[in-house]
């Protein structure tokens with residue numbers, strides 16, 4: 152127990168110290184974690200920690216990341232990416248592997264070893280690249296989307312590679328292999344061992360269908376069931392259970408867990424529980440990926456590196472050069488333009504975490520001799536370590552050159568700028584319908600399953616979730632939102648939400664629903680400047696109806712009520728400034744005095760209007776009185792007289 | 797029988813003397829349509845389809861209003877801007893109002909002699925009404941001489957309002973019964989209550 156706590160503390164403190172520094176220096180979180188790993192590697196060695204097995208555990212972060220990526224990707228979008236996925240991804244993997252293989256053979260490796268090396272190096276780091284792209288907000292750009300296509304293809308390609316590698320086994324190494332087998336990846340559990348190819352295929356199809364069907368039809372009832380318990384952590388538990396379960400199922404049938412959870416994510420992309428799932432899984436993903444990067448840093452064998460410094464540096468730079476050249480050529484062929492081309496080519500130029508997996512696997516299967524594999528491992532790790540540097544090169548040198556083009560692109564990328572509506576009861580519902588009919592994109596959050604049921608019947612898209620939770624707001628896209636409409640039915644939480652969003656996202660325009668006068672003042676004090684009292688307009692209209700029914704001309708009734716609304720607004724503004732949430736209203740003398748004064752002036756205005764003149768309400772369309780006219784005529788006559796004289 | 801619609805517009809109906817009396821009279825005439833625009837559209841949300849249908853259903857369109865700043869009250873302007881659409885009232889295919897007739901019934905505080913070249917309004921009242929006249933022309937409608945009450949503020953005291961209101965009823969009934977001499981009216985300047993071009997016995 153003590154040991155686990157010590158380890159956890161060590162990893163956490165390394166990350167907590169290194170990442171903020173790296174971010175502040177503009178190096179990105181990934182490099183921060185890698186450096187943290189390097190920093191603690193001597194301690195880990197002292198403690199005799201098995202870094203590699205921790206790394207395998209942390210790789211689960213990649214699985215979670217692909218689940219999250221899937222959630223962001225509707226099936227329609229995935230389908231529209233199919234050309235890039237197969238064309239760009241297939242060519243990248245194929246051409247890079249072939250080139251690397253050729254070079255390895257030229258360097259004297261046997262073809263089987265060369266081929267295995269080619270496959271290892273063809274893969275890039277999903278973890279680093281997606282994390283970095285997300286961090287920089289480049290995921291939706293053309294370069295980001297292309298990178299993602301390639302990474303997804305690679306993740307899928309790992310499966311056939313794992314199946315193919317044993318066939319390359321060298322006989323001398325085979326005996327070593329048997330003893331070293333099962334490195335932790337070729338897991339001992341399998342449902343498909345000993346099945347014929349057709350049977351395996353069948354099981355695979357069944358497993359994938361299970362994920363798709365289960366995702367589409369089981370999530371909803373399960374979440375509804377969970378919601379009845381009203382326990383926040385249960386949602387997290389269910390979300391984790393889903394991801395772990397799918398990964399397990401995929402492993403059992405010999406498929407990539409990352410692919411499985413990605414698929415599940417895509418299936419759930421349209422679900423109303425999407426943002427809830429996102430916010431539940433996201434922290435785990437972040438922590439695991441961080442741990443993963445730390446272990447990459449910690450696993451660098453510096454003794455070996457310094458012993459073969461020149462060779463390893465040469466291999467690493469050669470690898471980056473080859474990979475980026477292939478990517479650049481593909482970028483031209485697939486018409487990826489401007490800065491995006493460079494983002495794509497530089498971003499994917501490293502080897503990746505699947506490289507570790509494959510290397511371990513090749514050693515276990517006696518394809519690559521262990522001493523060579525150790526050096527290659529260093530190359531993979533170094534290339535990953537250098538990736539942030541390439542991104543910095545992109546950021547500081549390349550992107551600025553295309554700054555003009557980038558600015559134009561930014562508009563297209565910016566599919567967000569959406570409007571978040573928190574709470575979709577009767578109040579939020581009307582707002583949503585009007586905004587939608589005006590062509591705006593809304594993201595609607597509500598945590599009443601009854602509301603969701605009702606709205607789903609009308610095909611209105613709503614996400615399940617407690618909008619007062621910052622993480623859920625984040626998942627719903629508050630970072631890129633342009634407006635937040637608070638229509639939740641809890642007055643205290645509404646105020647909290649205003650306070651939170653005003654503080655953290657001062658650029659977001661907030662419209663808040665208030666329950667009554669004092670709620671208005673509190674929301675105002677919290678920083679909201681557009682506050683709508685929920686019953687106010689209804690009461691005003693009812694009053695207008697009453698006036699009309701009492702025989703007032705409809706236009707007079709309209710003017711009368713409009714005048715009231717105006718007066719009330721002015722008074723509210725004034726009183727909101729005097730209101731202090733910390734002082735009870737009746738003890739707030741300034742507030743009380745002003746209220747009295749305003750009420751008195753209202754009465755004056757009313758009395759005046761009884762006399763027929765002058766108030767805000769009654770002014771307008773009054774011709775001069777007969778007396779006024781007589782006075783004017785006399786005046787004119789006098790002037791005429793004086794001018795003719 | 798000509799189908800007549802009276803559009804009445806006065807935002808200060810409550811304070812009105814002249815128009816209020818005229819409107820009450822018009823409302824009382826059988827066989828014509830009377831619309832109080834400010835009552836029907838207190839929030840200016842004019843129903844274009846309904847208004848166009850009303851135009852199609854009538855032959856003579858009469859606007860009754862007090863002159864405000866040498867123009868109409870604003871709702872009539874809004875009504876024109878929205879209802880007289882291209883393709884309906886003018887332009888390509890815009891012949892739906894062709895052959896109909898527009899008449900104005902206007903009250904003005906200025907005296908008869910003020911609305912002359914020499915008077916302090918510097919122009920005859922027709923000059924101020926040219927936007928409406930040209931609107932009618934562009935919509936292929938005839939523009940009949942307006943029925944005008946000058947000195948509208950003092951008319952009640954001077955005993956001029958009553959004959960004007962009576963004349964208004966006669967005018968509306970004559971139009972309804974095809975006894976109004978539109979030919980003469982189209983060529984006239986303004987029509988006063990004591991010189992209504994009504995064809996007897998027709």
Ligand SMILES: Cc1cc2nc3c(=O)[nH]c(=O)nc-3n(C[C@H](O)[C@H](O)[C@H](O)COP(=O)(O)O)c2cc1C
Pocket residue numbers: 771772773774806811812813814815816862863864865866867903904905906948949
């Ligand atoms: C805002 C306003 C503008 C007016 N502008 C004019 C004008 O330009 N010329 C004019 O002769 N009378 C003008 N008047 C006087 C009105 O025409 C007069 O009040 C109206 O004809 C009286 O009719 P009523 O008793 O139905 O209100 C104006 C009156 C108001 C209230």
